[in-house]
Amino acid sequence: MIVRPATASDAGPIARVQVISWQEAYRGILPLEYLAGLSVYERQEIWAKSILQEMPKLLVAEIDGQVVGFLAMGPCRDDRAASSQHEIWAFYVEPARWSQGVGYRLWLASRDILVECGAGRISLWVIAGNERAIRFYRSAGFVPEAGSKKPFELGGVTLEEERYVWELA
Numbered sequence: 001m002i003v004r005p006a007t008a009s010d011a012g013p014i015a016r017v018q019v020i021s022w023q024e025a026y027r028g029i030l031p032l033e034y035l036a037g038l039s040v041y042e043r044q045e046i047w048a049k050s051i052l053q054e055m056p057k058l059l060v061a062e063i064d065g066q067v068v069g070f071l072a073m074g075p076c077r078d079d080r081a082a083s084s085q086h087e088i089w090a091f092y093v094e095p096a097r098w099s100q101g102v103g104y105r106l107w108l109a110s111r112d113i114l115v116e117c118g119a120g121r122i123s124l125w126v127i128a129g130n131e132r133a134i135r136f137y138r139s140a141g142f143v144p145e146a147g148s149k150k151p152f153e154l155g156g157v158t159l160e161e162e163r164y165v166w167e168l169a
Contacts, residue, residue: 015040072090
């Protein structure tokens with residue numbers, strides 16, 4: 001497995017990984033119609049722009065020439081966040097590669113990059129009910145931030161998300 005910075009040619013594979021991951025991870029959380037309507041093409045456009053602008057920074061995990069996971073990271077998007085606060089904006093591994101170390105390798109590579117950039121605190125948001133992701137983040141050293149739970153709407157349903165944080169010891 002290779003973990004490397006994303007290039008322009010990775011936008012399509014990143015979008016594919018995101019869509020199939022959402023369709024599996026959020027089954028039973030989001031309506032099936034919403035999940036079925038996710039568009040690789042639309043997400044490819046978004047990721048192509050991100051890669052071009054280098055914001056957020058993107059890493060991909062590649063096995064045998066295929067992108068099987070990705071992680072997007074950057075400064076914390078909160079208003080007035082300190083420069084030492086960074087955030088994982090998106091983190092997905094294709095379902096066929098879950099529990100095979102792909103996510104962990106992406107996490108370690110991103111953590112090293114963010115710490116080099118001055119991160120003392122790294123956060124991410126997790127949708128309630130995504131138990132697989134929550135178990136993974138906890139095993140990677142993230143803890144829920146007290147009082148961070150907040151509702152939001154997606155796909156015609158109200159969901160709740162919670163911020164998890166990792167702090168440099």
